[in-house]
Structures are given as C-alpha cells and as structure tokens.
Amino acid sequence: MRTLQQIYIEGAFVTPHGDELFDLHNPSTEAVIGRVRLGDVEDARAAIAAAKHALPAWSATGKAERIAVLHRLHDAMKARHADLLAAIIEEYGAPSGRLEWMAAMAAQSFLEAAETLETYEFHQTIGRAEVVMQPLGVVAAITPWNSNASFICSKMATAIAAGCTVVIKPSEMSALQTQVVMEALHEAGVPKGLYNIVTGRGDVVGAEFSSHRDVAKVTFTGSTAVGRTILRAASETMKRVTLELGGKSPQIILDDADIDAILPAVVGAGFMNSGQACVAGTRVLVPESRMAEFLPKLKAAVEAVRVGDPNDTATDVGPMVSQRQFERVQGYIRLAQEEGATLLTGGEGRPEGLDHGWFVRPTIFADADNDMRFVREEIFGPVLAVIPYAEEEQAIRIANDTDYGLQAYVLSSDVDRARRVAARIEAGRVHINGAPHEPQAPFGGFKQSGIGRERGVFGLEAHMEPKAVLV
Ligand code: NAD
Numbered sequence: 001m002r003t004l005q006q007i008y009i010e011g012a013f014v015t016p017h018g019d020e021l022f023d024l025h026n027p028s029t030e031a032v033i034g035r036v037r038l039g040d041v042e043d044a045r046a047a048i049a050a051a052k053h054a055l056p057a058w059s060a061t062g063k064a065e066r067i068a069v070l071h072r073l074h075d076a077m078k079a080r081h082a083d084l085l086a087a088i089i090e091e092y093g094a095p096s097g098r099l100e101w102m103a104a105m106a107a108q109s110f111l112e113a114a115e116t117l118e119t120y121e122f123h124q125t126i127g128r129a130e131v132v133m134q135p136l137g138v139v140a141a142i143t144p145w146n147s148n149a150s151f152i153c154s155k156m157a158t159a160i161a162a163g164c165t166v167v168i169k170p171s172e173m174s175a176l177q178t179q180v181v182m183e184a185l186h187e188a189g190v191p192k193g194l195y196n197i198v199t200g201r202g203d204v205v206g207a208e209f210s211s212h213r214d215v216a217k218v219t220f221t222g223s224t225a226v227g228r229t230i231l232r233a234a235s236e237t238m239k240r241v242t243l244e245l246g247g248k249s250p251q252i253i254l255d256d257a258d259i260d261a262i263l264p265a266v267v268g269a270g271f272m273n274s275g276q277a278c279v280a281g282t283r284v285l286v287p288e289s290r291m292a293e294f295l296p297k298l299k300a301a302v303e304a305v306r307v308g309d310p311n312d313t314a315t316d317v318g319p320m321v322s323q324r325q326f327e328r329v330q331g332y333i334r335l336a337q338e339e340g341a342t343l344l345t346g347g348e349g350r351p352e353g354l355d356h357g358w359f360v361r362p363t364i365f366a367d368a369d370n371d372m373r374f375v376r377e378e379i380f381g382p383v384l385a386v387i388p389y390a391e392e393e394q395a396i397r398i399a400n401d402t403d404y405g406l407q408a409y410v411l412s413s414d415v416d417r418a419r420r421v422a423a424r425i426e427a428g429r430v431h432i433n434g435a436p437h438e439p440q441a442p443f444g445g446f447k448q449s450g451i452g453r454e455r456g457v458f459g460l461e462a463h464m465e466p467k468a469v470l471v
Helices: 041-059 063-078 081-091 096-119 145-161 172-186 202-211 224-235 259-275 288-303 323-338 392-400 415-423 456-461
Strands: 002-004 007-009 012-014 021-025 032-037 123-126 129-135 138-142 165-169 195-197 215-221 240-244 249-253 281-287 342-345 363-366 383-389 407-411 429-432 464-470
Touching: 002 172, 007 041, 021 172, 032 172, 041 129, 041 138, 041 165, 041 195, 041 202, 063 081, 063 096, 063 145, 063 172, 081 096, 081 145, 081 172, 096 145, 096 259, 096 456, 138 145, 138 202, 145 165, 145 172, 145 195, 145 215, 145 456, 165 202, 172 195, 202 215, 202 224, 215 224, 224 240, 249 259, 249 392, 259 281, 259 288, 259 383, 259 407, 281 288, 281 392, 281 407, 288 342, 288 363, 288 383, 323 383, 383 392, 392 415, 407 415, 415 429
Parallel strands: 002 032, 138 165, 138 215, 165 195, 215 240, 249 281, 249 407, 281 383, 363 383, 407 429
Antiparallel strands: 007 012, 007 195, 021 032, 123 129, 129 464, 342 363
C-alpha cells in the first residue's frame, strides 16, 4: 500500500511538518488503497512564505513570459494524461464519459488562460487617468474532491496569468490525483515558489490560508457551508474571494419540447459526474399537459443508465466518492419518500448485481413539490425531482425559488422562446437544448451559489486590482 509522504514548496518535494496519516479509498471496492501524510499550519505558513518570496519577480513579468510558462505547464500536464486518468478512476471512480473531460481539463486550463492573456490589455486610458490592472498578490486556492486535478490547474493557471503566485490546498480525499499533478508540473521547471501545494485538512491548512495576512485572495470551490466559513475568515484582512459553491439547478422543459429529442440532454445534465456535480440539473420542471407522455419515457431512459465499474467504458454512473456521501444520498432517498414524492424508479440500496462499492441507484421522484427539503437541498448524487407546472410563468417562478443560482437548463423547440425564458432565470449560466460548455465565458453563481466568476477575462480580472494614475 502506498503512502504519499510529500508536499510541494518552493520548487521542491518536501516532507511536511504535519505527521497525520489519512486513509485513501477506492470507492468502487471500498478498499483502503493508500495513505497520505497531511500538512499542518506550519506547512501552510511555509507555502505562503515561498509564494510571497516569489511574488515580486513574477508580478513584474510581461505577457510573453507568462504565456510561455503557461504553455510549459500545459505540456507537462498533458504528458501525464494517462496517469491522471488512472488516479481519477482509482480514487474517485468517475465514469468514462466524464473522466476524459476531467483529465483533459487539467492540461487544457493552462492553454485557456494563455489564450485569455493573448488579447487582454493591462493598461487603458479612462478620461485623464491611466488605469493599470495590477496582480493582487498571493492567491490561495482550495479545491473539492469532485474534480480535484482540474480545479487545481484552472485556479492556478488564472492566478499565474494575472501575475499572482499561488498556494494550493487540494481536497485531502484526492491525494493520488494531487501527486500526479505535482510530479507533472515539476517537470515544467517554472520559477520556484510560483505555486506551492499543501495537502491537509480544511479546518487546518484551509483555515490558515483563509486567515493569513499575506494571502490577498482565496479562490474556493466547494460547499456553501464551507464557503461561508472562508468568507468570514477572509473578511478580517479584507481578502478578495471567489467562491464557487453548491447548486440545485432547474431543467425547464417547455410545453413545445420534443421529448424524444431532449431526453438524452435531460438525463445527461441530471446524472453528470455520477450526480456529484455542482451544475447537475436535479429539478426537472415539466408542464402538466406533457407529464403523462414524459414520465414513462424518462423512466425508460433512466432504467437504461448503466451503473458500475468506472473502468468499463459502457458505464454512465460510477460510485459515490465515500461512504459518507453514499449514506447522505441514501438519507435523501428516504426523506423524499417521507415527504410524499412518488418513487418512479431507483430507490434505496445498491443497484442489482452490485453488493459492495458506494454505488447508488439512479433515482427519479415524480409529484415533487419545490418546498420539499429533498428538492431544496443539494444531494450531490443521481437523484432527480420531477416538478409539475401549469404555465410558463409558474415554471420561471419555481426555477428561481431556490437559495442557489449556479446553472439552469431550458429545453424547447423554439430557441427564441427559450432565450426569453433564460433571460429571466437567476443563474450564472443557462444552457439551451443541451448546448456545450464555453471555456472563455464566465462561470459562477447567483445568490448562495457563490461570489464572483471564474474563466476568461472575468476570471482574470478577479485576480487583479485596478489602479488609476492621474498625471
Ligand atoms: P467541501 O466544502 O466539504 O470541501 C471543499 C474543500 O474545502 C476541501 O479541500 C476541504 O478540505 C476544504 N475545507 C473544509 N473546511 C474548510 C475550512 N474550514 N476552511 C477552509 N477550507 C476548508 O466540499 P466537497 O465535499 O469537497 O465538495 C462538494 C461541494 O462542492 C458541493 O457542495 C458542490 O456543489 C461544491 N462544488 C461547487 C462547484 C462550483 O464550481 N460551484 C464545483 C464543484 C463542487
């Protein structure tokens, strides 16, 4: 069994001062597959000191130098694509459809940040002022387990592009991926201290990053509850924050939709990343006039979803990441029944033929009411609620009646009508008829789905402070 013993500070692999060992699991088998030695507050402080030391030189670099470094990081990450795939399967269990995307995103993030930089103007004239966009300083990035490697790389790429240096606290549950990322990026040979990686507990290393006076900004992806804790801690020193938090995204099926044509997009958005996706479309709003036609087709489509071994390319839904997550999803399936929703397919327990591993049954509840707790709270598993509505106005009201506002989906045979509905939805992104991701467009949430935006120019500017010089 492997023990991962090192963190990455000032361009070198070092043994942390912290000595707690944390078990790593394979969620498909429940077996312990390794241990990781966790960093502590002293390690967090050493990482911050290294990033602070590297800041003056890096913040003085120009576009060309930053773009060259981003390309080197891309090439280095891409060279370890196969190893990253293996790590994601082993410790997270992502199904093949998601897996390739996640692993490719890690490398691709560096190219996307370089592309943003190519055309970005750091200087502009506004009236009599010369305005310059200046790097914020040391940025702390904190990532979740549901796409650890790609979040490490995308947060790091944006900060580096802006002229900042970085300290990173990856999810402690994703140490195999972090190890591949650290080894890969080391080969790029970039300036020492530009980025530093300390795996550790959230309430230890994450808390130190969120409160240390030498950290100028925290960029966090994770739960809304932890986002609140970080925001409180960061306020003491007025750190800038980007918080990418939870969601309970609506899929609004309009009454003119071609049900057969949209079903793959509906099921795909509902069960993406085995349902462990902040942007999963888990509230499916269906016109009462089409319900009788829709439910049997949805049931058949979901019963065709294949749950199981993530190594099998035919698998659509893999295991939940941990026993805790498995039990949490089971709890919500029980709750939905207690709340009076109708179980259409799925339910409690493991899928037939799977007697171990943290697999759950893809589950649909019909007759759901938007006030039920299982409809309002983020489950983070393959459990969808079908909510009936009478009129389009009511659908928009239900879609917006949520604490969240990360993403939404509109499905219709009339794209202009779908656009009019999209304009009234309170969410950072609205996808019409299964439209694909756009990497340069802003990503982030309204309301309790977060603060700020990542990606493209919006993400870059969130790592800089505008300074007006008047002569
Ligand atoms: P989490 O909030 O439990 O943990 C995320 C990270 O925060 C981990 O690295 C953890 O160690 C750290 N952390 C925990 N306590 C901390 C503290 N007190 N101070 C600083 N850091 C701390 O989230 P998770 O369970 O890893 O991920 C699932 C959640 O992430 C879901 O709610 C999901 O919606 C959200 N998520 C959001 C997005 C998005 O872009 N909006 C993307 C993916 C996941």
